Amino acid sequence: MRKSTLCLAVTGALSALFLAMLIHARAQERTAASRRQPSAELVKQLGLTDLCLFTEARYTRHPAMADRHAAFQDHPMALDHFPSGALLAPPAFPSPHAPLPPAVPEHP
């Protein structure tokens, strides 16, 4: 067999697998809503605000609820000592006394 035939066959097989991967991903996305249902129900029922990804520190467990100086919460010079702090940036939203975004007029 010619080397090019073998090479084209291998590339064709890899391309077919690549296509199968795209089809698998699309099929999984179709059932995603039902698979997310138990989590979505818990979030709604319990009023959860964060994903449970890093449980080692308060501000990594609930980054959306942490404040801007979360990494320095123990005292002003306290550097972050949890490894997740390297992966998880502090929240970017404003402090409690920063001006809020412009208000939208209420409906009558």
Place this chain on the structure above:
Amino acid sequence: MRPSLQRYRNILDFALSSLLRRKGRNLALISVYTLVVFVIASLVFFVQALKREAHELLAQAPDMVVQRMVAGRHDPVPLAQVEAIRSIRGVDEVQARLWGYYYDPVFGGNLTVLATEDAALAPDAIWIGQGVARSMRVKEGDLIPLRGYDGQSTLFSIQKVLPESSELVSSDLVLMAPKDVRALFHFPEGLATDLAIQAGNPRELPTIAAKIVELFPDSRPILKSEILRTYEAVFDWRGGLMVVVLGSAVLSFIIFAWDKATGLSAEERKEIGVLKSLGWESSDVLLLKFWEGTVISVTAFLTGVLLAYAHVFFFSASLFEHALKGWSVLFPRFRLIPALDGYQLTVLFFLTVLPYTAATLVPSWRAATVDPDAAMRS
């Protein structure tokens, strides 16, 4: 077969023979290349899927959470604020959330204890997340002691372990009745951890937040959009996880491509010289090098992406587990739902395949344009 097609196949045959002559070197090259694509693709798939999960799941989160700040720290909110906030126009519902953290000294993990008024919860019973059950090695019907504020342990029976499919949000949760949370933490009556607010019209949220701050200047409203934005920022390509892994992978790829681009080996130059003296045109030599580059880069790209897909969506991104785990004892196990993005796959292709192919063509072009006699003597 058409002659032009036959010509391409002949050159491809020659390119493959040329690659096989340096089998060891090229196999090492494909392995490194595949590894780089695998790391970058794994990260892109993982981050994209987590972003999608955060977006879909947290869409159900409260429209706004109101915290009280004392000396720059969160402090319990007086329940008296509930009625005042409920009377603001546009507010549909105000729910006082009672929750806190519990450090278990036995297995060394942090749990999130949350009060629920679910009628299905039996007295003195708790519901726990899969992560808690796994770490404590307990199951439904078992009893677990939780150490209260006064050092006294209270036994709770496990009525339910929350479903595995909800682990991404519930792994470390311990749900118990409000009176048990108050008793465990000595949480004073009349206070809650924070307030969850639902508004009828999300466009009114900034106005509601402004009114809350006006009423209670020490409060800190966090809008749902800010919660979602936090997760966008966490998994943003510019920060955190992405920079740590992507930086090292891209850097290694640059070194790798640079090594290729800096020139051909003496043997390769000689080979080009021989081919040219046999009558090969410069365009034929370039086509040969193009095929060599394409065979390596397309094989590495497809293999790397397929391995990354299997790693993230079939093996739960187990290689990233240690990076994510940090010092946490309790780590959620979850199967992500693929969220493939054509744009990202295209960017990945152009970021990995094109620079490599270009890096092989430039020195080949330089070698192909020199005199064959000089190339053979060099």
